[in-house]
Amino acid sequence: MLKRTLISACTAAFIGLSGAALAGGHGEKPEANPWTNFALQNTLNKMPAGNAANGKELSDQWMCAACHGETGKSPSRNYASINGMPKEYTIKMMLDYRDGRRWENYKQANIMVKLAQSMNDQEIADLAAFYAEQPLTNWTDSTDVDPKIDRLVRKGDVNRMITPCASCHGVHGEGHGVVPSLAGQVPEYFVRTMKAYQDGQRHNDVNQGMSQFTHDLTDEEIQGLADYYAAMPAVKE
Ligand code: HEC
Ligand code: HEC
Incomplete structure (x- = not known):
């Protein structure tokens, strides 16, 4: 009984929230200092x-x-x-x-x-x-690895001051601490959030510790990185 009440209360909350999301009204934005x-x-x-x-x-x-x-x-x-x-x-x-x-x-x-x-x-x-x-899971089964993307992940690009993604996100995309795992991430979300870092809409990273690496990436590279990580096997160290 309690469970049912909880569930229906949550359903109501959920529908209410989705309604608010669909209406797209801007709520009060709290003003927190950057980290x-x-x-x-x-x-x-x-x-x-x-x-x-x-x-x-x-x-x-x-x-x-x-x-x-x-x-x-x-x-x-x-x-x-x-x-x-x-x-x-x-x-x-x-x-x-x-x-x-x-x-x-x-x-x-x-x-x-x-x-x-x-x-x-x-x-x-x-x-x-x-x-x-919960274990990491791959999103796609692709086994094609684009060598240019693989290089970007493992070696970065000195000319554009891009630090290897793997040096922070791990060689298996497993993440660590406040660095997120990327293995098996939904590619559409990956692209969206990379572009949000790139154009400054997402700026919750400490001292631009992530967004600085996105500025010089091309759309093609971002897509390639999304596909690369989506296929990463479910390895959690
Ligand atoms: C109606 C859909 C919906 C529900 C329900 C929902 N989320 Fe989300 N969640 C999203 C969307 C959409 C995003 C990405 C938002 C963005 O792009 O900023 C997200 C992002 C997140 C993120 C950040 C992911 C990342 O990789 O940075 C976390 C963590 C998260 N949700 C946790 C939760 C938890 C915990 C719950 C339940 C308490 C929950 N979400 C319920 C839609 C939902
Ligand atoms: C110096 C360490 C560092 C390097 C190098 C780095 N990242 Fe990140 N990355 C982070 C941190 C820290 C975050 C979380 C930032 C935040 O709090 O929003 C992050 C977040 C992300 C996210 C968001 C994940 C999510 O679930 O929302 C993506 C995608 C990402 N990085 C991809 C990359 C790619 C691709 C590269 C290489 C081109 C890269 N990162 C290089 C530290 C790094």
């Missing part, structure tokens, strides 16, 4: 420890699966996959949505902003612990 490494580390250190089993329950209650899939592997090309994300990254994203740091392409971020604003730190930590436990 410094120090402030971010301090905030992460103060987060409560997450409980993955509670996180699973919360993900059911909040219907995260409707968009991100049961385990965080998105069933749709519209949404990001969040399975196997390091917990610190998921925590940071939820805080960034909650506090107005991540607000790019408002219609896309709207639902996440609303969800995050109704969560406390414990719930965020629990959800992050749950998704961090």
Whole structure:
């Protein structure tokens, strides 16, 4: 009975939220200061420890699966996959949505902003612990590797001051700490978010620690990188 009440309450909340997202009205945007490494580390250190089993329950209650899939592997090309994300990254994203740091392409971020604003730190930590436990999965089965893209990932490009993606995101795209995993990421989301970094709509990264590498990438390279990571095998170190 309690469960049913919870579910219908959540369904109502969900429909309400989707309605708001569709209407596309701009809510109040909280004004958080940009992160410094120090402030971010301090905030992460103060987060409560997450409980993955509670996180699973919360993900059911909040219907995260409707968009991100049961385990965080998105069933749709519209949404990001969040399975196997390091917990610190998921925590940071939820805080960034909650506090107005991540607000790019408002219609896309709207639902996440609303969800995050109704969560406390414990719930965020629990959800992050749950998704961090889910194995990474490849999105496509392609085995073609474009050598130019492979080079960009492993060696970067000195002329354009592009640091190898793998040096931060890991050789298997597994991510670490606040650096997200990229293996198996939905390519449409990957492209969208890279372009949002490129044109400055997404600026929640600390000291432009990510966006600086996107400025000189061509559209073709961004697509190539998206395809490269989408095919990455499900290796989690
Ligand atoms: C109605 C669809 C929808 C629901 C429900 C939803 N999300 Fe999202 N989520 C999105 C979209 C769309 C994005 C990408 C937004 C953007 O581009 O800024 C996103 C992004 C995210 C991200 C950032 C992903 C990344 O790789 O940076 C996290 C983390 C996340 N969602 C967690 C959750 C959690 C946890 C729940 C449940 C509490 C949830 N989402 C429910 C649609 C949804
Ligand atoms: C110096 C370390 C570093 C390098 C090099 C780097 N990244 Fe990142 N990347 C990050 C960090 C940190 C984030 C998370 C930023 C934030 O908080 O929004 C990130 C985020 C991303 C995201 C967003 C993922 C998501 O789920 O929303 C993508 C896509 C990405 N990087 C791709 C790349 C690619 C492709 C390259 C190589 C061309 C690259 N990165 C090079 C550190 C790096």
